[in-house]
Amino acid sequence: QVQLVESGGGLVPAGGSLTLACTASGRTAIASATAIRWFQKAPGKEREWVAQMLPSGTTYYPDFVKGRFTISRDNANNKFFLHLNNVQPEDTGVYYCNVDTSWGLGTQVTVSS
Numbered sequence: 001q002v003q004l005v006e007s008g009g010g011l012v013p014a015g016g017s018l019t020l021a022c023t024a025s026g027r028t029a030i031a032s033a034t035a036i037r038w039f040q041k042a043p044g045k046e047r048e049w050v051a052q053m054l055p056s057g058t059t060y061y062p063d064f065v066k067g068r069f070t071i072s073r074d075n076a077n078n079k080f081f082l083h084l085n086n087v088q089p090e091d092t093g094v095y096y097c098n099v100d101t102s103w104g105l106g107t108q109v110t111v112s113s
Helices: none
Strands: 002-007 010-013 018-026 036-041 047-053 069-074 079-084 093-099 107-112
Touching: 002 093, 018 036, 018 093, 018 107, 036 069, 047 069, 047 079, 079 093
Parallel strands: 010 107
Antiparallel strands: 002 018, 018 079, 036 047, 036 093, 069 079, 093 107
């Protein structure tokens, strides 16, 4: 089991940038995880996948964030990141990191228009 803690959320103006971090601890190293992912739960909506990275480094994004969000990882420090660029009000929500079956508690991102 791995424990995950998100950080880096906050208030950001539309068009701005923000980087979220996920720090992993426990028995599973992110380098060996099946996949590392970020999810967004927007107000009134279900939690939705926004970024994924496989052990090979291959990344995937849904169309609504492609070109704006980037997932990266730091295997040496067992951390991974979500870089949000050109954020829009619809990017507001709680962002969760996920490694296999483990989840963090989330970090709030609020985009002001």
